[in-house]
Amino acid sequence: MSLDLSDNLNLSDNDAAMLSGDRGEALAMAMRILTKFARVMGASELLDISAAHIDGCLVTGQSSLDLAEALRDRGGQVAVPTTLNVSSLDLLHPELYRGDDEPRARQLMQAYEDMGCQPTWTCAPYQLEARPGFGDQIAWAESNAIAFANSVLGARTNRYGDFIDICCALTGRAPAAGLHLDEHRLAQLVISVEHLPDRLLATDAFFPVLGFVIGTSVDTRVPAVVGIPQATEDQLKAMCAAAASAGSVGLIHVVGITPEAPDLSTALGNEPVAETIIVTASDVVHARDRLSSGDATALSTVSLGTPHYSQAELATLLNMLAGRSVHESIAMYVNTSRDVLGASGGIAAGLSDLGVQLVTDTCTYITPVMKPVTGVAMTDSAKWAYYAPGNLGVDVAFASLSECVESAVAGQILRDSDMWGGL
Amino acid sequence: MNVTVLVDGNASGPTFALDEPVSFWGGVDPMTGTIIDVHHPQHGQSISGKVLVMGHGRGSSGASSVLSEAIRLGTAPIGIVLETADPLIALGSVVADELYNKSIPVVVVDDFESAQTSTSLSIAGSQLLLQD
Numbered sequence: 001m002s003l004d005l006s007d008n009l010n011l012s013d014n015d016a017a018m019l020s021g022d023r024g025e026a027l028a029m030a031m032r033i034l035t036k037f038a039r040v041m042g043a044s045e046l047l048d049i050s051a052a053h054i055d056g057c058l059v060t061g062q063s064s065l066d067l068a069e070a071l072r073d074r075g076g077q078v079a080v081p082t083t084l085n086v087s088s089l090d091l092l093h094p095e096l097y098r099g100d101d102e103p104r105a106r107q108l109m110q111a112y113e114d115m116g117c118q119p120t121w122t123c124a125p126y127q128l129e130a131r132p133g134f135g136d137q138i139a140w141a142e143s144n145a146i147a148f149a150n151s152v153l154g155a156r157t158n159r160y161g162d163f164i165d166i167c168c169a170l171t172g173r174a175p176a177a178g179l180h181l182d183e184h185r186l187a188q189l190v191i192s193v194e195h196l197p198d199r200l201l202a203t204d205a206f207f208p209v210l211g212f213v214i215g216t217s218v219d220t221r222v223p224a225v226v227g228i229p230q231a232t233e234d235q236l237k238a239m240c241a242a243a244a245s246a247g248s249v250g251l252i253h254v255v256g257i258t259p260e261a262p263d264l265s266t267a268l269g270n271e272p273v274a275e276t277i278i279v280t281a282s283d284v285v286h287a288r289d290r291l292s293s294g295d296a297t298a299l300s301t302v303s304l305g306t307p308h309y310s311q312a313e314l315a316t317l318l319n320m321l322a323g324r325s326v327h328e329s330i331a332m333y334v335n336t337s338r339d340v341l342g343a344s345g346g347i348a349a350g351l352s353d354l355g356v357q358l359v360t361d362t363c364t365y366i367t368p369v370m371k372p373v374t375g376v377a378m379t380d381s382a383k384w385a386y387y388a389p390g391n392l393g394v395d396v397a398f399a400s401l402s403e404c405v406e407s408a409v410a411g412q413i414l415r416d417s418d419m420w421g422g423l
Numbered sequence: 424m425n426v427t428v429l430v431d432g433n434a435s436g437p438t439f440a441l442d443e444p445v446s447f448w449g450g451v452d453p454m455t456g457t458i459i460d461v462h463h464p465q466h467g468q469s470i471s472g473k474v475l476v477m478g479h480g481r482g483s484s485g486a487s488s489v490l491s492e493a494i495r496l497g498t499a500p501i502g503i504v505l506e507t508a509d510p511l512i513a514l515g516s517v518v519a520d521e522l523y524n525k526s527i528p529v530v531v532v533d534d535f536e537s538a539q540t541s542t543s544l545s546i547a548g549s550q551l552l553l554q555d
Contacts, residue, residue: 040509060453061491063519066522159511162486248444
């Protein structure tokens with residue numbers, strides 16, 4: 001027996017006009033792809049979106065360029081304000097690029113700019129001044145940004161990705177399904193960190209590690225995390241990025257902190273708790289250890305800023321360096337956006353003076369901008385730690401920011417044995 | 424067995440069942456069809472030319488373009504059998520069809536365990552035949 005997916009999707013007159021080619025070939029192509037996608041989503045209709053974020057501007061192969069150029073060449077123009085994710089190049093520091101795909105990367109970036117997208121080149125569009133608000137229907141790609149938009153901003157997006165992001169941006173429509181709808185935004189299980197020692201909750205590496213634990217535990221479900229006394233946007237960013245790398249996570253309620261979870265019963269929609277996962281200290285330590293890989297011991301590289309560092313994070317880094325330069329044997333990178341860099345005043349210059357290489361428009365784990373990594377690469381990002389071994393073939397030491405800074409200055413891996421409280 | 428067709432098509436070949444979900448982006452090399460996620464238990468194995476049986480996709484949102492690129496290059500699985508509908512996986516095949524007139528069938532089955540433990544699978548539209 002076969003279930004027919006095609007019967008359930010009702011198109012508006014405008015959708016049908018786009019699909020038929022009455023509004024031009026680009027919209028017809030975008031709507032063909034979008035309607036097929038919407039049927040797989042189980043949507044009964046499409047809804048209007050107010051913004052889009054595109055992650056198809058990173059070269060992942062010829063097909064990413066082929067689709068962008070096909071839509072551009074057919075006259076495609078975005079229907080809503082659309083920001084662009086990281087690209088394969090750092091246009092502000094072009095000398096860093098060591099790859100051989102620059103012409104194709106530039107073509108791809110140009111195709112999206114030609115369609116009216118804003119050249120923001122950041123994986124943290126929620127750090128831009130104009131960001132979506134509570135309840136806004138949007139179509140965002142980039143897994144960390146999706147989780148942040150849903151969880152922290154209370155905006156509504158499904159887990160969009162390459163191809164469908166631009167189709168939504170061109171048509172101004174998205175499938176009315178999943179996290180766009182109230183009923184799919186309720187928490188389905190509880191993750192309790194109430195029993196963890198306070199000293200663990202206070203370490204700066206806790207949030208990315210918690211995100212990794214969440215990502216590996218919840219699968220596709222929406223969790224409500226209880227027991228976190230306070231969290232900054234930057235800490236929630238690190239948690240969301242890790243969770244969305246390790247699992248298919250699009251929304252995490254943090255009870256008492258995120259907008260749809262003022263209390264647990266609200267997050268659950270007043271339904272009883274179906275399942276509670278109690279996170280133990282050994283779970284956290286196990287997850288932390290899984291984020292480090294390989295046998296190398298000599299430190300050669302430190303990479304921070306995945307997702308792109310905020311103003312506050314750059315300032316913290318500068319403070320932690322406290323006037324000390326990065327050791328001559330270490331290459332230290334910080335990924336951030338051109339927007340944050342432009343507004344950072346003396347902070348970026350201060351970091352450069354101490355030997356920190358700022359990277360903008362892209363990220364050190366997705367494109368060859370770092371010098372060859374001859375030993376261990378250290379990072380404070382669980383997402384970077386997760387992907388860099390596969391993408392770059394490097395050994396990774398996951399660490400707290402303070403461990404990264406002290407190691408970069410000393411020229412060797414320094415661990416803070418007190419930080420995890422002997423765990 | 425109930426079969427829901429996400430992307431229509433035909434494929435017949437050996438089963439490759441994933442022990443854990445894999446993120447195509449960062450987890451599969453489209454040039455070779457090899458699993459490159461070092462955290463994955465089947466790291467180093469090839470999914471090329473097989474009928475891939477996986478619960479659902481995982482992780483980063485670049486899955487579709489990696490799959491469409493693998494389809495373009497001929498390194499992709501010849502078909503994908505899922506436990507739950509995964510729009511990002513289906514999209515990779517939809518776009519490869521739009522751009523290159525090449526696609527692979529993607530289906531969801533209710534008796535996922537039988538698909539997982541099969542040695543070979545044939546997808547023909549909404550028909551799924553398996554060999555133990």
